Structures are given as structure tokens and as C-alpha cells.
Amino acid sequence: MHIAYFINQYPKVSHSFIRREILALEARGVSVSRFAVRGWADDLVDSADERERGLTHYLLQRGLAALFWAGVCVVARRPRAFFKAAVLALTLSNRADRPWPLHLVYLLEACQLLRWLNKAPVQHIHAHFGTNSAEVVMLTHALGGPAYSFTVHGPEEFDKPEALHLREKMTSARFVVAISSYGRSQLYRWLPHAHWHKVEVVHCGLDKAFHEVPAVHVPAAPRLVCVGRLCEQKGQLLLVRAAALVKARGIPFEVILAGDGEMRPQIQQEVTRLGLGGQVHITGWVSSARVRDELLAARALVLPSFAEGLPVVIMEAMALRRPVLSTYVAGIPELVLNGETGWLFPAGDVEALASAMAACLAAPTGELDAMGEAGRERVLARHDVDTEAAKLAALFAKQSQAGAPG
Known part of the structure; x- marks a missing residue:
């Protein structure tokens, strides 16, 4: 054929x-x-x-x-x-x-x-x-x-x-x-x-490079990663504002924005305005191998999207045994189960996003490992x-x- x-x-x-x-x-x-x-x-x-x-x-x-x-x-x-x-x-x-x-x-x-x-x-x-x-x-x-x-x-x-x-x-x-x-x-x-x-x-x-990776325990470091094009629909600007709320609560953390796009100048400006230069970092476009490494080095993927289909990076994070923090948008709830494989929150709600981030940062690594295993089983069953x-x-x-x- x-x-x-x-x-x-x-x-x-x-x-x-x-x-x-x-x-x-x-x-x-x-x-x-x-x-x-x-x-x-x-x-x-x-x-x-x-x-x-x-x-x-x-x-x-x-x-x-x-x-x-x-x-x-x-x-x-x-x-x-x-x-x-x-x-x-x-x-x-x-x-x-x-x-x-x-x-x-x-x-x-x-x-x-x-x-x-x-x-x-x-x-x-x-x-x-x-x-x-x-x-x-x-x-x-x-x-x-x-x-x-x-x-x-x-x-x-x-x-x-x-x-x-x-x-x-x-x-x-x-x-x-x-x-x-x-x-x-x-x-x-x-x-x-x-x-x-x-x-x-x-x-x-799913790329086999993601689901054939040996298990790596969730790190203790308070690190979250957001992977995707820097644009309105992905909600990174809201993520920066939520990060400011997390910082105001005295919670140590780091957020990596892995990607690039048309909103990078506005996002960088907001990072500077809110005094988050030590906590929020933008990498620019990265390879699939670098995406994998960034996910493995983080406690969870965070993706506060306003509009989606079903993001491939969520599948990749779950295959690597990482919990996911994302929104009740489009096909995301079909894959991410709130409280089982990560945290779901209403799109556009900066307070709810900050609370989900705080909960993930405070969770014991053993609990996050269990979420990651559940997520891996779910995504491999649905996205081979x-x-x-x-x-x-x-x-x-x-x-x-x-x-x-x-």
C-alpha cells in the first residue's frame, strides 16, 4: 500500500x-x-x-x-x-x-x-x-x-x-x-x-525513547517543568503569575519553561516584573532528548493550557512516570486523572494553579512516584x-x- x-x-x-x-x-x-x-x-x-x-x-x-x-x-x-x-x-x-x-x-x-x-x-x-x-x-x-x-x-x-x-x-x-x-x-x-x-x-x-527509559525516581528538588510553544493558548503567562503566589507563600521552587514562541518577550518581561529571575527560566527550543531529560529532572510537568487538543508532552511526561498538573480542557481529563496521575484545575484560575503547584511541591516523593507509575500504566495502554x-x-x-x- x-x-x-x-x-x-x-x-x-x-x-x-x-x-x-x-x-x-x-x-x-x-x-x-x-x-x-x-x-x-x-x-x-x-x-x-x-x-x-x-x-x-x-x-x-x-x-x-x-x-x-x-x-x-x-x-x-x-x-x-x-x-x-x-x-x-x-x-x-x-x-x-x-x-x-x-x-x-x-x-x-x-x-x-x-x-x-x-x-x-x-x-x-x-x-x-x-x-x-x-x-x-x-x-x-x-x-x-x-x-x-x-x-x-x-x-x-x-x-x-x-x-x-x-x-x-x-x-x-x-x-x-x-x-x-x-x-x-x-x-x-x-x-x-x-x-x-x-x-x-x-x-x-508515544516515542519509544520515552516509554523505554528505565524508572527514575521523582527528585526531591522542588523543580517543575513546562514544555511547549510560548503562546497564549498554553497559558505560560498565567504560570508565571502563579509562581509569584507560590514564592509569596515562602515555598522554594524552580520552574523551567522549555520552549520558545511569539510570547517569549512578554513572558520574560513578566518574570522580571515579578522578581522571579531566580526561579523561572526559559530554555528556548530543545530536542526530544533534552525534553526527556528536563522531565526526568522535575517533580512534575505543569501545563496550564487554555485551549488544546491533547498535548503530546503530557503523554511523554506520564510515560516517564511524572505526574501532570494541567487543566480541565479538551482531551486532557481523558488521560490525566485528578488525584491519581496528577492534579487538574480550572483553566484561567491562577489561585487554583498556584495551589496545585504548592501541593505537588509539598508532596512526598513516594506519593509522586506512585502517581507516576499510575500515569505510565494509563498512557501506555492508550497511546502505544x-x-x-x-x-x-x-x-x-x-x-x-x-x-x-x-
Whole structure:
């Protein structure tokens, strides 16, 4: 079986779960061709991502002129299909959050993708995220390309489903993947009941580098780590304010913010304003190996997210036997059990976050070890990469043999 994967940006530090999924499929004998819009010149910290970059074809690498030529070639060979796809692209631009010329660029990207796909016997194409990547594969199908599916992660798709025309993308897809039961429920909201059967839950899989690590006891050091892009939805600014409350209670602690992003200047400014330079430290982007080391050196992972799908770093922390402090948001409570594998608190509540941090810092290490063991058992049962890849492989095999979408 030969399928194609299409991602807006690949490889990417925060998209390592896609790499794991592809490699697990290939280990099952599925041939996977990688395609992406961009990512050929990004800074990478993982050697595995460097390898993936060498295997990926990039639509924008040769500029817009190459896309325009691809469009000319498709018009010459498939004028009716091109006209149909152009109408679809303009329809998808209606009420969208991006102007109509960009949707015509997506059409040209689809033309280039179609030309590349025609050079190999690809039976199906799968996209990650229900944003422009899903639109490009939808347009590729309208041009006469293979049937498609896509994985919805959230929270962007859940925040603006109408602007993204999520209903239309799902209706014409062979199937749609949600990464949690919560995600599936959000897709049901926008999908006609007759198409509910298309929605499948396939969890993100764990990297074996995390769950094959020998047990390391929770350290006595009062250290917490937050891993993720520094942005509004992850809530790190709230974490800094909660840290100030913990400091005011006279509790010794250290918080490591492992990651980078658009809100780093504001977060650093807040650290300085609150006099937390000795307690809160930002590392910038780090490799998967460094993430693993940071989690093992901490008493727990803290992630005060406002909006999520289901963060992969929570799975990684639990696999490493570390408790998790996070919010009652999206798919998080499906994995983190309050009082059993960590602490859950209401999103946006700085007092509740500070109390959870204080409780974790005060807990005996033996209690934290027990939480970590319970978390490991839970995450390995739900997020084994080979088990989840087997689900996807079965879906691809079924749909590649099927007729037109239902």
C-alpha cells in the first residue's frame, strides 16, 4: 500500500508525533511519501527531523512561478476538473479568515501536488490538521487526485469551524481522525449525522525513547517543568503569575519553561516584573532528548493550557512516570486523572494553579512516584504508537479499496 502524507510545515519541533506516526506506518509495510508546503530551511534540533526533511517534497521551495506552471499544465490536461476545483476554492474562501487570493494559491499548490502524485501509484492521501493542509488535499481530489482523509487536532479547528469550512472538508473526505473522544464530539457538532461513521479516534503515539527509559525516581528538588510553544493558548503567562503566589507563600521552587514562541518577550518581561529571575527560566527550543531529560529532572510537568487538543508532552511526561498538573480542557481529563496521575484545575484560575503547584511541591516523593507509575500504566495502554498506527493502516487499506466517498 502506498499513501501520501501532506502537512503544512514538516518537519517541525512541535510535530514530532507526525514523524512517529509515519515511521510506525512504514514499520508495518506501508509506503509513505511526504509532502509539505514549507519547512525545508527551518532550524531543527533533532537528527531524525533532519532525515525526514531529506525525504519530503516541498510545494513552495521553487517559488510561485513553479506553482503557476503546474496550474497551466493541469488546465491544459484537465480543464473541466480545474474549473470545478477553482469554483470550490472560491467557495471555501467565502466567510474564511484568509482572503480569496490565498485560496487560489492553495489551488495551485493542489495542482503541483497532483502532478507529483501522478508520478507514483499513491492510493490515498492523508493530511494533518483541518486548516489549509486539508483544503489542499480536498482540492487535489477535486482535480482528479486520490481520495483523502485528515486528522483534526484542535484547538484551531474547534475555534473557527465555519471559517475553515470544516463541514465541507469532512463531508467529502473518506474518513476523519480525531485524537480524543472530546475531539470526536466537536467534529460531530459540525458533521451531518449521516456522515458520523466517518469519524475515527486514533490517539497520537508515544516515542519509544520515552516509554523505554528505565524508572527514575521523582527528585526531591522542588523543580517543575513546562514544555511547549510560548503562546497564549498554553497559558505560560498565567504560570508565571502563579509562581509569584507560590514564592509569596515562602515555598522554594524552580520552574523551567522549555520552549520558545511569539510570547517569549512578554513572558520574560513578566518574570522580571515579578522578581522571579531566580526561579523561572526559559530554555528556548530543545530536542526530544533534552525534553526527556528536563522531565526526568522535575517533580512534575505543569501545563496550564487554555485551549488544546491533547498535548503530546503530557503523554511523554506520564510515560516517564511524572505526574501532570494541567487543566480541565479538551482531551486532557481523558488521560490525566485528578488525584491519581496528577492534579487538574480550572483553566484561567491562577489561585487554583498556584495551589496545585504548592501541593505537588509539598508532596512526598513516594506519593509522586506512585502517581507516576499510575500515569505510565494509563498512557501506555492508550497511546502505544504501534497500536495506533495499526488502526490507521487498517483505515487506509479499507479506504484505498473502497469506491467513491459516501
